[in-house]
Amino acid sequence: MRVRGAGELPREVRVLSVVAFMVALGFGIVSPAIPLYARAFGVGTTAVGLAVSAFAFFRFVSAFSGGALVERLGERVVLAAGLLTVAVTTGLAGLADSFPLFLGLRAAGGIGSALFTVAALSLLLRVAPPTHRGRAAATYQGGFILGGIAGPAVGGLLAELSPSLPFLLYAGSLIVAGGFGLLFLRPGKAAADTPAPAAGTGDAEARPLTLSAAFRSRVYLAALVAHLGVGWMLFGVRNSLIPLYVVEELGRTVAWAGVGLLVGSLAQALGLLRSGRLADAWGRRPSLVLGASLATASTAVLVLPPATGAFLASMAVFGLSASLLSSVPAALVGDLSPARGGRVVAVFQMAADLGAVTGPLVAGWLTDVASYQLAFAVSTAVLGLGLVAALALPRAQSSAAPASGTPAAAPGAAAR
The missing domain is CATH 1.20.1250.20 (MFS general substrate transporter like domains)
Known part of the structure; x- marks a missing residue:
């Protein structure tokens, strides 16, 4: 293609x-x-x-x-x-x-x-x-x-x-x-080659995909779970727990925490140069599987005994995974609802916000009552759920193929 x-x-x-x-x-x-x-x-x-x-x-x-x-x-x-x-x-x-x-x-x-x-x-x-x-x-x-x-x-x-x-x-x-x-921004413009609406659904612009139809799709559920993990770790735990982990477990200064976060951000920025092309040319499903696998593995490294080198490597690999997890789930939602689907997009965004709010609270509490390692283990499990959901995505020949069938079934053609 x-x-x-x-x-x-x-x-x-x-x-x-x-x-x-x-x-x-x-x-x-x-x-x-x-x-x-x-x-x-x-x-x-x-x-x-x-x-x-x-x-x-x-x-x-x-x-x-x-x-x-x-x-x-x-x-x-x-x-x-x-x-x-x-x-x-x-x-x-x-x-x-x-x-x-x-x-x-x-x-x-x-x-x-x-x-x-x-x-x-x-x-x-x-x-x-x-x-x-x-x-x-x-x-x-x-x-x-x-x-x-x-x-x-x-x-x-x-x-x-x-x-x-x-x-x-x-x-x-x-x-x-x-x-x-x-x-x-010009009002009212839509993609010229957006797939035709599913049979029986009417005009895509006039009838956005309903939430009930979206929730019946494995594609949408996978996007939600992956985005929850992004919010939990990238926007939540990484900012709240990593600086304390560096000082209290690694015995380093706060400056080292800044170095780790900067390494992760730079890796994510570099990864974004290729992640979108991977999602479009290689396919949504393999790209999401790769992103979720890297994220899960990089966080699991923090469960091991503390080591500065392992910490920096974890931040770099997680940054690369975040470049995929920041773009592929959104592309899946766009494939699912190419029309103006404000509520479908809103719930998708709420998944990341929920992770960003609950992640620091849960991880912080686990650190207080147990250890940093347990907090990172639970975070690894949350990201692992995204990997399971990615592996459960249906396969298809092309992410750009016109949808057919019911709204809930059509997104399967978008996953590859």
Whole structure:
């Protein structure tokens, strides 16, 4: 099968990637300042943690409503509204004069983040042709990764100058990103070679795939389980437990934790250069199996007796696996619901958010009552579930073949 070059990705993919970079850059800038700003109100460590988790919690609980808005109003409007909401609440949070006000604004920002994320991913999967969905998802994730690498270093310096400055700069970057998206994203465009809708389902654009049909598909369930593992380890445990593990188990300084996380991020960024092409040309199923296998194996290394070399190798291999797990599950969801499927995409995003919220809590509790090794063993099991789900995916000749049959059966042709 001949696959078009990356230069032929729809313009919307490149625009969304730029928006993702600006959002991640701003979030990285503000992240180091959030604990310091909250602590300045004289609150304890638990309250500081609440200020961090409130954003993630409200992002999780509002994602499904965001999906319904996408189906009603369209991705472009909801995306801009979400960015504007986060911009306003973040800017005001940087000027808040009490901790309850700061906490409330952080929670409201999580709602805006959910609107943006669901709308952006829904639009990305709708405009990308089946032969390019893996590369589209990888390009989009690449924007987040590059912004995420650059942001924290800048944010730490700015927080030293003024605790409010990172919040104001983040708000400004979101306003620019929202304006950029409104200006360059064209409403109503869909992939020209999207597969024909399944028999009896009517027009794909008019009738998005229902959640009940999606949940009857092994493809969708595999995407959910894999995305749960991404949230659990990549967005949760890696950030919360790894720094403590390096200091308390490896006996190294915090700087070594930063080195490990940087190695993982760089490996993920390099992996994204090829992961999308693998998903499109090699197939969704083998790519997901490879990603889930690498993720499971790399986390299992941390269950072994502590060793600095093994830790760095684990971070590098996990970064490579994350490049596949960040793009292949999204491509599977796009194959499953090529029409505007806001709620299908919303639940997919909620799976990662659920992992990001519960992973640090469960792993932290296991570390307190038992050991780091048990916490990493449970994390390995969560990632292993993704491998089992990937191996259970049906096989087919082509991920771009037109769907046939019922909506629940058609996605089997997308897995390979």
